[in-house]
Amino acid sequence: MEPLQIAEKIREKFRDEVLEAKEFREQAAVTLKKDRILEICMYLHDDSDLCFDYLVDLCGADYAGKKEKRFDVVYHLYSIKCCHAIRLKAEVPETNPEIDSVTAVWAGANWHERECYDMFGITFNGHPDLRRILMPEDWEGHPLRKDYPVKGPEKEWSGFVEVLDRTKRFKDFEWHE
Amino acid sequence: MEQIEIEKAFETRELTISMGPQHPATHGVLRLVLTLDGETVIKCTPHVGYLHRGIEKLGENRTYFSALPLTDRLDYISSMNNNVGYVNAVEKLFGLEAPERAKFIRTMVAEMGRISSHIIWLGTHVLDIGATTPFLYAFRERERILDLFETLCGARLTVSYPRIGGVRNDISQEFLDELYEFVLEFPDRMDDYETLVTENRVWKKRTVGIGIISAEEAVNWGLTGGMLRGSGVNYDVRKHAPYDAYDKVEFDIPLGKNGDCYDRYLVRMGEMRQANRIIKQCIEKLPAGHVMADSPKFTLPPKDMVLKDMEHLIHQFVLITKGPVAPEGEIYSATEVPKGELGFYFVSDCTGKPYRMRVRAPSFVHASILPKLCEGGFVADVIANIGTIDIVLGECDR
Numbered sequence: 001m002e003p004l005q006i007a008e009k010i011r012e013k014f015r016d017e018v019l020e021a022k023e024f025r026e027q028a029a030v031t032l033k034k035d036r037i038l039e040i041c042m043y044l045h046d047d048s049d050l051c052f053d054y055l056v057d058l059c060g061a062d063y064a065g066k067k068e069k070r071f072d073v074v075y076h077l078y079s080i081k082c083c084h085a086i087r088l089k090a091e092v093p094e095t096n097p098e099i100d101s102v103t104a105v106w107a108g109a110n111w112h113e114r115e116c117y118d119m120f121g122i123t124f125n126g127h128p129d130l131r132r133i134l135m136p137e138d139w140e141g142h143p144l145r146k147d148y149p150v151k152g153p154e155k156e157w158s159g160f161v162e163v164l165d166r167t168k169r170f171k172d173f174e175w176h177e
Numbered sequence: 178m179e180q181i182e183i184e185k186a187f188e189t190r191e192l193t194i195s196m197g198p199q200h201p202a203t204h205g206v207l208r209l210v211l212t213l214d215g216e217t218v219i220k221c222t223p224h225v226g227y228l229h230r231g232i233e234k235l236g237e238n239r240t241y242f243s244a245l246p247l248t249d250r251l252d253y254i255s256s257m258n259n260n261v262g263y264v265n266a267v268e269k270l271f272g273l274e275a276p277e278r279a280k281f282i283r284t285m286v287a288e289m290g291r292i293s294s295h296i297i298w299l300g301t302h303v304l305d306i307g308a309t310t311p312f313l314y315a316f317r318e319r320e321r322i323l324d325l326f327e328t329l330c331g332a333r334l335t336v337s338y339p340r341i342g343g344v345r346n347d348i349s350q351e352f353l354d355e356l357y358e359f360v361l362e363f364p365d366r367m368d369d370y371e372t373l374v375t376e377n378r379v380w381k382k383r384t385v386g387i388g389i390i391s392a393e394e395a396v397n398w399g400l401t402g403g404m405l406r407g408s409g410v411n412y413d414v415r416k417h418a419p420y421d422a423y424d425k426v427e428f429d430i431p432l433g434k435n436g437d438c439y440d441r442y443l444v445r446m447g448e449m450r451q452a453n454r455i456i457k458q459c460i461e462k463l464p465a466g467h468v469m470a471d472s473p474k475f476t477l478p479p480k481d482m483v484l485k486d487m488e489h490l491i492h493q494f495v496l497i498t499k500g501p502v503a504p505e506g507e508i509y510s511a512t513e514v515p516k517g518e519l520g521f522y523f524v525s526d527c528t529g530k531p532y533r534m535r536v537r538a539p540s541f542v543h544a545s546i547l548p549k550l551c552e553g554g555f556v557a558d559v560i561a562n563i564g565t566i567d568i569v570l571g572e573c574d575r
Binding site: 025027053057059061074083085111115119132134150 | 396400509
């Protein structure tokens with residue numbers, strides 16, 4: 001199916017959920033409200049014409065100061081059977097950022113959602129094991145947010161402070177000659 | 178009666194061990210926390226992130242030109258393929274088309290990268306399981322490819338040879354001759370490896386029926402590359418959405434049947450032969466012409482003109498400092514790298530830097546299936562499973 005046709009099909013089925021459908025370089029993106037995302041994904045996965053069996057990618061994006069709702073959770077779907085693709089974007093607000101997990105539809109979403117939680121601080125309801133994945137578990141802040149400094153925070157990470165402390169102690173140690 | 182007494186005397190309990198992050202068989206800094214009942218793995222929890230360098234964040238703060246060398250550091254044993262993936266994505270965003278000759282060269286070097294990556298995979302995978310000989314031979318072939326890369330662009334590992342709008346420099350006749358010689362010899366070398374490994378009884382004992390993934394599961398988990406095709410699913414970005422010159426060369430997609438370690442091995446061996454076939458066709462069909470697109474908005478002017486002419490100097494200065502200004506929009510572009518599907522997702526806001534740069538790394542997805550492969554198997558099979566997913570942590574952690 002053509003990308004815009006797919007977008008139209010989603011709009012027909014979920015009229016109130018679709019906010020916008022756009023095409024750029026032959027790729028269609030459908031912007032959605034976040035509340036019924038799991039239902040929409042299930043429909044896309046199970047419908048015999050659409051058959052989106054493969055979740056290519058799931059990531060977040062931060063539009064601080066650019067959009068009314070700060071975050072987007074972006075889903076890239078592909079159908080290996082029908083050879084067509086679509087991009088879904090669910091809008092998530094800054095206060096209390098949470099969205100339903102799609103791990104029930106695609107098992108591969110598990111780590112992608114963990115990464116999104118780690119990098120943007122978006123909570124995925126119904127995720128089986130929502131922990132930080134790339135950053136240490138006691139890390140403060142979410143690195144891919146736009147207000148997070150590129151050089152990192154002023155305060156060193158506690159794990160690194162510990163290492164520095166230890167090296168200093170070894171340095172001060174008086175070795176027997 | 179006696180049996181019960183023995184069991185009482187030797188109370189058994191589960192044991193939790195941490196494998197890695199500095200373990201020679203984990204191919205990098207991967208840490209697995211294994212809960213064992215004797216030799217059987219009950220629970221496996223992978224921990225990644227030890228090599229996280231924030232490549233996405235760095236990319237968002239650099240121009241499109243200067244983010245290219247970062248992609249070398251993703252999958253550092255096939256940097257050429259990452260570069261090709263990156264420049265294809267950026268070109269798609271810009272609406273830029275590379276010249277035909279550049280496309281063929283990129284296809285050629287990408288397939289060389291595929292061979293060198295698969296050969297490392299072969300060497301280390303069989304070494305992990307206990308065969309030392311193929312490892313030594315494998316590095317001989319890889320060395321030849323790296324030498325060829327050095328002739329081509331001066332670098333062996335972090336090449337940055339493909340550029341936005343083409344490639345860095347044209348290839349020489351000596352390079353082509355040398356490569357052609359390699360291409361003609363390579364099938365014999367492949368036969369050598371296959372003699373050593375394919376029908377080896379020990380090898381088959383260790384890989385047949387180990388780490389089985391069914392076709393549905395593989396698709397549902399989002400696996401790509403050899404991991405997916407080992408289960409018999411015919412999905413290859415080079416065929417489904419051809420980029421560069423892949424629609425102008427002939428090649429087959431090797432497929433497995435059972436989805437076990439052995440089938441994935443067969444698929445990757447087949448891929449190396451196909452890659453060799455593609456390189457041969459690229460050399461034979463290589464068209465004449467430029468290797469860089471002539472598009473002043475996005476590509477740098479020729480260096481000799483910059484040194485002679487002020488207009489070109491200004492042009493170069495503006496492009497380097499501000500970066501090439503991309504049209505507003507967002508694209509996702511995927512390429513087939515040795516590990517699977519490498520995707521780049523760009524959001525552009527009409528500046529010289531991407532607003533959002535996302536790297537969809539195949540190794541990251543593949544690492545997430547490790548618990549499924551390992552649980553219920555033996556500790557020794559964990560090693561086979563890590564080898565079979567062909568993981569590179571630089572790409573997994575980004």
